[in-house]
Amino acid sequence: METRDLLSALSAWYADQCDGDWEHEFGVKIETLDNPGWLIQVDLPGTSKDGVTLAPDVEEGTDGSWLHRSADGRILRVACGPKDLERAVRATLDFLSP
Template sequence: MSDAEPLLDWLQNWYAQQCDGDWEHEWGVKIATLDNPGWTIEIDLEETDLEGRTYTLQEINRSTRDWVHTWTAEKTFHVTCGPGNLTEAPVLFRTWATTTAS
């Protein structure tokens, strides 16, 4: 998988690879809005190749509407970001996932 692959194609392929008849009934990818305004993304890592790997809190703060915070906790990759950063946030997940995967 390369960075040239369109982001949503990569994310849906990653999700599809996790689906085994059981995983998708318990875990998945959740995208929602925040009221500050912004976005939140939770990507479950339970029973994936990424389970148990850590991603220390990364904070990119450019302005009150241009920011991204990413981290792992409780077997989940977490993202909160500004209203215009929805595409940037999963790029950070893809970079982490493809550089740490075995």
């Protein structure tokens, strides 16, 4: 999936959650980390993944790339290296897909 398609898919998932209530309390955050890297956090309550957990999973590349993901049933967290944002969005969508 191309970058544009990944962003469209994430946007569509978010839009599908917005029901007049959910978006006032929950949402999706994408921010930078100081190590450096990126962090994507998705609130799961009220979605089809509410209560679904994901054991911490770590992928470390030899070229400095990395990806960490976990979900505690309330929040999905996907963190990655500074050049791995596309990979992190893909991992986020993989978890959120039915």
